[in-house]
Structure formats: structure tokens, C-alpha cells
Amino acid sequence: MNENVDLHVPVLIVGGSLVGLSASLFLGRLGVEHLLVEKHSATSTHPRGRGNNVRTMEIFRKAGVEPQIRAAASVLAENHGILQAGSLTGDDQEWLFKEIDPGGALARFSPTGWCLCSQNDLEPVLLDRAREQGGDLRFSTELLSFDPDGSGVGAALKNRETGEHTSVRADYLIAADGPRSPVREQLRIGRSGAGDLFHNVSITFRSRRLADVLGDRRFIVCYLTNPDADGALLPVDNEEQWVFHAPWQPGLGETLEDFTDERCAAHIRRAVGAPDIDVEITGKAPWHAAERVADRYSRGRVFLAGDSAHEMSPTGAFGSNTGIQDAHNLAWKLAAVLRGEAGPGLLDTYGAERLPVARATSERASARSGEHSHPGYAPPPTVGGGKRGGMLNVALGYRYVDGAVLGVAADQPVVPQGMQLTGEPGSRAPHLWVRRAGERISTLDLYERSFVLLADGADVAWRRAAARVGDRLAVRLDAFGIGTGPGGDLEPEAGADWAEAHGTSTEGAVLVRPDGFVAWRSETGVADAEATLLDVMVSLLHRD
Incomplete structure (x- = not known):
């Protein structure tokens, strides 16, 4: 071990988005000293990744941050359901579902519920609470290199504002550094799955008159299916701020420069079916939907979490939730090993448990995109060809068949057909x-x-x-x-x-x-x- 380092920490987290911030929060609550580095200067400013499912909210409830999250999400508290329409002014409109929890049936299974909180609102809440829990979180700081060995991980960091270099020695490294994860690439961990699914440009815009077109309709998202101008409309404040996901075809030579403000505004007006509404474009961000899962979740003392471990279609908001739950699974195991309460073999159960869940969930997310006719997505015949069971099974009913569990039948499916939260080993414990x-x-x-x-x-x-x-x-x-x-x-x-x-x-x-x-x-x-x-x-x- 090289002792000539500037800083030693038990855990180094690379990536300060939703998953990295959640990992910091969970480790801090368990008393694990750690350092988080994020190359960007601040948390996300783009409204995306808004759906936090019931399992994620259970975790945040126990982490003591649920009230702050719901306060940050209050502007969208009355938005429910998914609408599919040829336009917002015509008769071709159908609610795919109007309520996330019709009749309040979820109360049988959980003390909390789903929450619609955009990433740009959620991340600052997690950042504040993680720092309150003692986390050392450094933005504008990038990982230049890392060198894992049998006893830990050496890392070289650079402050992008000051140019200062810092050498760090960590017992363990969590890579929450996104779908193009440099850490995963250096570890030569491959991925499998359907690959690229579709590409969109996320357009933020301001419009005062769009609220009049919507009237009292309060949806999570509306899929607009006009073949000349399809896309997905998402409210930010139900009054003036909106997001529109427009299909993008880079495979046909279409570039981001083709998405001029004028083109985007005209596309939104056609999709909505209101040619006279005001549209002021305020931002654009490309994103890519894919189905890929890492072949393994760790190598030595380095662990993958979130998008570095799995990419999923955004339909159903499975990706960020799966990543947050990755971090939750890993945090208690790292804490137990670092405290000397558990042997290092416990950490092997992280991948054994989470990888099958990611595979099952990513397949469900792709199927969901087909069911909802997500703009830009043309599913193969074997995907999206019919309903594949409810959302709650995937979000809350999944189980660990192998890992830090005893007495689980090996032939049990990762996602059962029905909700079976009845105390079976490997399943989330019942709520009473x-x-x-x-x-x-x-x-x-x-x-x-x-x-x-x-x-x-x-x-x-x-x-x-x-x-x-x-x-x-x-x-x-x-x-x-x-x-x-x-x-x-x-x-x-x-x-x-x-x-x-x-x-x-x-x-x-x-x-x-x-x-x-x-x-x-x-x-x-x-x-x-x-x-x-x-x-x-x-x-x-x-x-x-």
C-alpha cells in the first residue's frame, strides 16, 4: 500500500447525481466516512427523472428525508396518470391510467407512496441531507485515474476550477459515473441487452397559454402521437414551465444542430394541436434510451451502481429507482464489512442480488415503452407485444433468489406474478x-x-x-x-x-x-x- 497520499477514506464515490448522492446519504446514516466527487459544478438543472416509486420512497422515509422530498415535489402533487392523445385539442385522447394508486390499495403494502419529484428538485435535497450526515461531497472534481489492488483503491483527483490535484486511498470505490462509465470501461466489464432503443431531445420551454389548452388535466406525461409531430409532454409547474421530448434520428444523419428553436417551437405547436400558443425555448438536452446491463457488478474492491451498471428505457422511471436501490443494498453491506461485523464475502452478494433485478427490470421497462407507444420507439416483435404484469410487482415485489438470504427456493422468479410480500426470505419484509x-x-x-x-x-x-x-x-x-x-x-x-x-x-x-x-x-x-x-x-x- 502506498502511504504517500493526501487523503484516506473508507469509501470513494465517483458521481454525484441521484445514485451517488443517495449512496452518500445511506453511508452517512450508517456512520461510514466517505468522499464523493462529481465533475460537474452543481446538481442537475434539467427537469428529468421525476418518478420515484414506492420502494424508493420507503428508503427515503427511513433515511429521514421524505418530508423534504415531498415539499420539493409539491408543485406536481396533484399530477397523476398518463395520457395518450393525437393532440390535446382533438377527440383522440385516452388515459393509459388516471391514478397511480386507484382506491388507495397501496396502503396494504406500504406506509408511503409514489412521488413525482424531478431530478433537479430532488438532487439538492439529497445533497443537503448527505452533507448534514457528514459526507464530504466535492463538485467540480473529477477522477483522473484509479488503481485497484487487493487492499484498496488508489485514485487521482483534480479540481476543475483550481487545477489542484489530490491523491486518495480508499478501501472501496463506488462507480456511479453514468452509462458511459469510465470506471466500468477500465475494469473491462462488458454489458448485454437489447442495446440502443431510441433517441430523444429533451426540450424545456415556457408557455403561458398551454395551461389554458390543458384545462384541468393534470398528468405525469402525455404521449402525443401525431405522426407529423409526435413526442412526450411533461409539466414542470402546470402553469408556465414545460418539457417536451422530441424524437431524434441520429442514425439517419439528424444532428442536434438541426433542432433549432424555430423547429422545436413549430413541432410542439403541431403536437399539441394549438398553432397559436406561445412557445419560448429555454433549453435542449439529448438523451438516449437503451437496454444494457453489466455482466458483473463489481471487480475486486470496485462496485458499479446506477447507470454504470444498467441502462433502461425511461418509461416507468425504473432506471433511477433501480440505481437508488442499488446504493441502498450496497451501503449496509459496506458498513458491516468496514466495521468488522461481516466478512468480505458479504460484498459478493451485492451483484448476486442486484444484477438479476436489473435484468428483469430493464426488460420490463422496454416492454412498458412498447405498451405506451413511446415516441421514437419501434419495438421488435418480441418486445411490447402485450401487458406483462403490473408496475407494483416490479417496483416493490421483486425478490433476491441468491445472496445474503437463506431458505429461498432456487426456482423462484425474480419478479413474481402477484404481490407476495408475506415474509418469504428474499422479499421485502411486510408492512404492518x-x-x-x-x-x-x-x-x-x-x-x-x-x-x-x-x-x-x-x-x-x-x-x-x-x-x-x-x-x-x-x-x-x-x-x-x-x-x-x-x-x-x-x-x-x-x-x-x-x-x-x-x-x-x-x-x-x-x-x-x-x-x-x-x-x-x-x-x-x-x-x-x-x-x-x-x-x-x-x-x-x-x-x-
């Missing part, structure tokens, strides 16, 4: 409202900083076992008794049966990981709870 010392919380609020064992309040054997195993392994292992009796730490609301909800009995127990996924469960009592739980924890943590 409970009372804890008089405070109403979700069981999901218990999971972040430690493994948690749930058992019946009348059965002290499991909780005693958890205390002893935690002491023997020198790890934090919280245990809660559920019930209304003297041993009940958590009292279920409305007479809910916690054991039934978690797929066990009152003699059994459920072990939940810090990220809220079920690691293991015993459906019945056991002869020696301490020995059983010790074996489980040693296996999960890859302890020798």
Missing part, C-alpha cells in the same frame, strides 16, 4: 402498523442500522437468543416482541396477526436485514434458538 411506546410506526421503520429479529411477545426464547448471538458476534442484533401482553414491544393495530402476515407461527421468528429484506425465517419453534440463530448470522455475514 404497530404502536411502539405509544408511537405509531410501520414495521418497515425498524430496519436500517441493524438486523432485526421479530418474534411473539409471549416467547422470550428468540429475544434472549438474539441478545446472546449479538454479544458473541459483536454485532448489533435488535429483537422485538410483537403482541399486547407484557412481552410486547410492538402492538399491532386493528388486531392484525403479525405471524400470519410474516408467514410464520407464534412460535417462529423472522430475521430482517438492515435494508428491510427478509434474510431468514423459522416457521416454527426450534429446540435451541441460540444455536440456530448463531448459525444463521454466521452464514449471512460470511463469518469464518
Whole structure:
């Protein structure tokens, strides 16, 4: 190891967009010192990546940042559904769906819900909270080179404003540096998938009279299908600021310079069906939709997260959500290894768990683009040929078949056909409202900083076992008794049966990981709870 370095940090994060900022926030909450570098001078200024699904909002809820995110998203709080129309002034209009959560059915599964918060509004919230948690986040700072070895990663950084160079030694590196990731390229990690899907130019514009054309229609996005001027319209403030995604055909020789302000304004007017509205173009940004997933998520002490690991069609907002959940999965594992609570083998489970999820999700995102007839996308016959199940299954119902889980049947699909959040190992733990010392919380609020064992309040054997195993392994292992009796730490609301909800009995127990996924469960009592739980924890943590 080269000791002639300016700075040593346990974790170096490369990339300060949604995924990198989320990784910083999660690591900071777990007390992991880290450095984040981002080559751009500030967070995103372009409104994009707006859909935050229910699983992402659960994570942000536990990270203590949900209220700030919803405040930042308040201007679009009443926007729901996706509209498809030949124009906004004709009769050819159809709601693909009008409500994200019709009838409030999602409340059965989660204490929170979806949130429409554009990337330019979300990133500053994450940045502020990450810094409050102790993160060292440096913008206008680029990674010049990195050199991984068996004990860590050496890195050379440059401040793009001052020209100052800094040498850093990190135990681990997280590459959240985008779809053209230089880190992934240097590691020679290949990718597979359908490849490029379509290309768009994202046009921001100002129009006061467009709001009059819309009237009381409040959508997330409207796909406009005029063959002479198709595109996707997205509101920014429902009053004056808008975004329009126009198809771009670089394969036919079309260049960005072809998208003049005059052309863009005329295209928007034709697509909307209102030739007299005011349109002032304020910005343009190209983007490319693709389906590619890295062949592996790590090499040595370097890990890929977000777009560096997977590219997905934007339809359904799966890409950013999958990336944020990558960071959440990796953060607790890095924390456990850095604290000496887990062996390095735990980090191998990151790719084992997240890569299959990315593959399944990217395929669903492409199919969604076909179902919605996304402008510019011409799906092959095998893609988008029909509905492939609900959004909630992909967003919340996915499971880890292999990884830091025990007792999962190998033939289980990554994304099941129905919502099966019933305490099965590898799935996100069930949500129940409970009372804890008089405070109403979700069981999901218990999971972040430690493994948690749930058992019946009348059965002290499991909780005693958890205390002893935690002491023997020198790890934090919280245990809660559920019930209304003297041993009940958590009292279920409305007479809910916690054991039934978690797929066990009152003699059994459920072990939940810090990220809220079920690691293991015993459906019945056991002869020696301490020995059983010790074996489980040693296996999960890859302890020798």
C-alpha cells in the first residue's frame, strides 16, 4: 500500500447525481466516512427523472428525508396518470391510467407512496441531507485515474476550477459515473441487452397559454402521437414551465444542430394541436434510451451502481429507482464489512442480488415503452407485444433468489406474478402498523442500522437468543416482541396477526436485514434458538 497520499477514506464515490448522492446519504446514516466527487459544478438543472416509486420512497422515509422530498415535489402533487392523445385539442385522447394508486390499495403494502419529484428538485435535497450526515461531497472534481489492488483503491483527483490535484486511498470505490462509465470501461466489464432503443431531445420551454389548452388535466406525461409531430409532454409547474421530448434520428444523419428553436417551437405547436400558443425555448438536452446491463457488478474492491451498471428505457422511471436501490443494498453491506461485523464475502452478494433485478427490470421497462407507444420507439416483435404484469410487482415485489438470504427456493422468479410480500426470505419484509411506546410506526421503520429479529411477545426464547448471538458476534442484533401482553414491544393495530402476515407461527421468528429484506425465517419453534440463530448470522455475514 502506498502511504504517500493526501487523503484516506473508507469509501470513494465517483458521481454525484441521484445514485451517488443517495449512496452518500445511506453511508452517512450508517456512520461510514466517505468522499464523493462529481465533475460537474452543481446538481442537475434539467427537469428529468421525476418518478420515484414506492420502494424508493420507503428508503427515503427511513433515511429521514421524505418530508423534504415531498415539499420539493409539491408543485406536481396533484399530477397523476398518463395520457395518450393525437393532440390535446382533438377527440383522440385516452388515459393509459388516471391514478397511480386507484382506491388507495397501496396502503396494504406500504406506509408511503409514489412521488413525482424531478431530478433537479430532488438532487439538492439529497445533497443537503448527505452533507448534514457528514459526507464530504466535492463538485467540480473529477477522477483522473484509479488503481485497484487487493487492499484498496488508489485514485487521482483534480479540481476543475483550481487545477489542484489530490491523491486518495480508499478501501472501496463506488462507480456511479453514468452509462458511459469510465470506471466500468477500465475494469473491462462488458454489458448485454437489447442495446440502443431510441433517441430523444429533451426540450424545456415556457408557455403561458398551454395551461389554458390543458384545462384541468393534470398528468405525469402525455404521449402525443401525431405522426407529423409526435413526442412526450411533461409539466414542470402546470402553469408556465414545460418539457417536451422530441424524437431524434441520429442514425439517419439528424444532428442536434438541426433542432433549432424555430423547429422545436413549430413541432410542439403541431403536437399539441394549438398553432397559436406561445412557445419560448429555454433549453435542449439529448438523451438516449437503451437496454444494457453489466455482466458483473463489481471487480475486486470496485462496485458499479446506477447507470454504470444498467441502462433502461425511461418509461416507468425504473432506471433511477433501480440505481437508488442499488446504493441502498450496497451501503449496509459496506458498513458491516468496514466495521468488522461481516466478512468480505458479504460484498459478493451485492451483484448476486442486484444484477438479476436489473435484468428483469430493464426488460420490463422496454416492454412498458412498447405498451405506451413511446415516441421514437419501434419495438421488435418480441418486445411490447402485450401487458406483462403490473408496475407494483416490479417496483416493490421483486425478490433476491441468491445472496445474503437463506431458505429461498432456487426456482423462484425474480419478479413474481402477484404481490407476495408475506415474509418469504428474499422479499421485502411486510408492512404492518404497530404502536411502539405509544408511537405509531410501520414495521418497515425498524430496519436500517441493524438486523432485526421479530418474534411473539409471549416467547422470550428468540429475544434472549438474539441478545446472546449479538454479544458473541459483536454485532448489533435488535429483537422485538410483537403482541399486547407484557412481552410486547410492538402492538399491532386493528388486531392484525403479525405471524400470519410474516408467514410464520407464534412460535417462529423472522430475521430482517438492515435494508428491510427478509434474510431468514423459522416457521416454527426450534429446540435451541441460540444455536440456530448463531448459525444463521454466521452464514449471512460470511463469518469464518
